Amino acid sequence: MVTMKDVAAAAGVSSATVSNAYNRPSKLSATQRDHVFDVARKLGYSGPHPGASSLRTGSVGAIGLLITDWLSYAFEDPATTLLMRGIAQVSQMADISLTLLPGGGRLPSSVTEDQPDWPKVRRSVVDGFLIYSLPDNHPAVRSVLQRRSPVVIIDAPRVEGVPFVGIDDRAAARTAADHLVGLGHRRLGVLVDRLLPDGNHGIASQARIRRATDGVARERMRGIQDSLRHAGIPLSSVPVAEAGGFLFEEARPAVELLLDKYDLTGILATTDVLALTAMDVMKGRGIQIPEEMSVIGFDNLAEADQAGLTTIAQPLVEKGRVAAELILQVVAGKTAGTTILPTSLVERTSTAPANALKKSKRRSA
Amino acid sequence: MVTMKDVAAAAGVSSATVSNAYNRPSKLSATQRDHVFDVARKLGYSGPHPGASSLRTGSVGAIGLLITDWLSYAFEDPATTLLMRGIAQVSQMADISLTLLPGGGRLPSSVTEDQPDWPKVRRSVVDGFLIYSLPDNHPAVRSVLQRRSPVVIIDAPRVEGVPFVGIDDRAAARTAADHLVGLGHRRLGVLVDRLLPDGNHGIASQARIRRATDGVARERMRGIQDSLRHAGIPLSSVPVAEAGGFLFEEARPAVELLLDKYDLTGILATTDVLALTAMDVMKGRGIQIPEEMSVIGFDNLAEADQAGLTTIAQPLVEKGRVAAELILQVVAGKTAGTTILPTSLVERTSTAPANALKKSKRRSA
DNA sequence: CTGAAAGCGCTTACAG
């Protein structure tokens, strides 16, 4: 391998001059510079070794982005894609690159608790990390903290003293539930993507809901339960169907479970992906929305608008932008705190007052 | 900063032992290992510095992915997103991370030709590069080649001796054009995303089409012209509207140009994004598809299916997967050649025979 | 405007 030293020797200069030719061209005469580049080309020199430079300078111009589960989620889950868009916009502007790191799918609790670190994080050559919605006690978070790298967490987990960007998931979910309850719905079902990353799915017990480690799902569940309690609806009367994942295909069985086994008038979905799947399944079964069933989502994806889904809007692209700006600040040595972005209820046509007549009609069907 | 040396000193061992504790845990006794980790924790050691490791080992476990223009395209352009999905699937499996590098938007030809290298590529700490659809003579390609890094090119540019994954854009586009011509269409218009990355848009001259540097657009244009020539339709009679970019919003003015200034019965779009925008604009104007206008696309996105768009199907996710597998091979020291994936015409309801009666009716409107 | 020298933090044969 041709190194800077070889080029220096062949060009009859010191390696400092070769380094300057690449990194601070103004520090040497044009003649000298061209001479160095000429020799480099002739020798087949690849340019300064980036690893060695970073060792010396301590900076690499890249941010690591830890994503929930699989890398491909970044390009499949619509909410994640919107967030990524915001992050990408800022990274582009700041001329840094983005290194995508998977959080790694199913984590039996043994792994979660025992694995001391996440080698990928330990080995990543980046200046800082953005963590997006990882379960509590995820080893990758420990590794980032242990590296003492600059870090900003998006959505989850909440870690004392670590800069954070998110929304008030609990309050927002309560608003969604209050909306359905306020319309007179009492026979409600809940759709949640994932409570724990253990591969389970189906109807979740109260105990499982309490043990939830996926922060966003847990907070939204709490918001829903706040609303139910306030309305005097027993939590045990409201089935919670857990999809076990974040994608459209995973949502379908959870929806079917709710429709097959319970007589409901309203579905509270903790994400739009779940809500849209629910609408799709109901369409297939000829269930009228909102006449026979009200559905409310969370996220306000573009698809929600098209489908007429009532939902909670959260600024996903902006969340990405804010997070990217914050991590750049932290990398630059400034401090950053917690940013909570606003949410709002968007009423469309998927929710309507509970109607006793229709309900009993359906029940007799 | 606490280094491995400090930990070694405090633990009363050599730094080789500390290194082994992290990288080859089986090389020392459990007791010794725990002792080392204990001391490391007490001292606040961040673990082996990744830059220094990579300098020594020569590998970092990351692939750089150079994307057309802006990073956010990866999360906005549907075709790019599908490709990314395939790449992400493989990267995940192979436990490598993906560093996203922007190709950098508008490039006046002066930059394209003169800029000797692309500092971002030169400085990226990665084991190899995947290049996705960059214009000819893009400095980033030069930089990758100069680094002598392992590389696989997707779609464009074609570089002698560099492993390549793509489709036969020219033949596929000819198939699309032949389809419309075969249905009797003679008054055709073409929609193309971008011929050169110089920020221009509008009706493209024959000279501009010949000078095109965006490889995919150029090949598809050639395929269309092959078809027109074969059918005896003068190229000059077929307006080519260039959007200047790849996104839905950029396509709209190009569509309007075609509809406002020409009396057409068929539109050949070189991407589905363009075709879908065309259908949308026509819907807004009350133009019936396919009764009054036939439209054909290219890519076969999910949205094309929903819209009933006749198009050319290409396996985008698989293209990503193949490219990722190839770059891993090349990084591992194996050789790789050229892979051309199959395409096919998918007939839906956006194309129909040209009908003289309807055409003249429209013309008089 | 250019060069000699020190050192960034680590890993790896090799010897014991």
Added chain:
DNA sequence: CTGAAAGCGCTTACAG
């Protein structure tokens, strides 16, 4: 199972 030593390729004050 553990350690001493060499060296990965570069950048940066500093001196001239």
